[in-house]
Amino acid sequence: MLTHIVLITASDDATDEQVDAMVAGLRALPGRIEEIRSYEVGRDLGLAEGNATVAIQATFASPEDLEAYVVHPAHQEVLTGLIRPIAASVARAQVPA
Secondary structure (H helix, E strand, C coil), X not given: CEEEEEEEEECCCCCHHHHHHHHHHHHCHHHXXXXXXEEEEXXXXXXXXXXXXXXXXXXXXXXXXXXXXXXXXXXXXXXXXXXXXXXXXXXXXXXXX
16 A cells, blocks of 8 residues: 655745645546545645745555556546646645554
């Protein structure tokens, strides 16, 4: 088991509507990608300056399942259509679950 953690920081010109659409697109992925074991997506509460805009915590049974998620057309659709257009930065880490 492994946990995949992603922190996305939206660009300064990203609108609330764009960030909301990104979050909604991400939250729809567990219903479309069977390799996902658990999946949490949240928008930062704004309690500290400099935080990322959105955090994702996903659990997968294996590195192969993570790779299947990464290349899945549903994930690629969200990545290219909703994340890349507004992301100033994206940080990722995989840790033991």
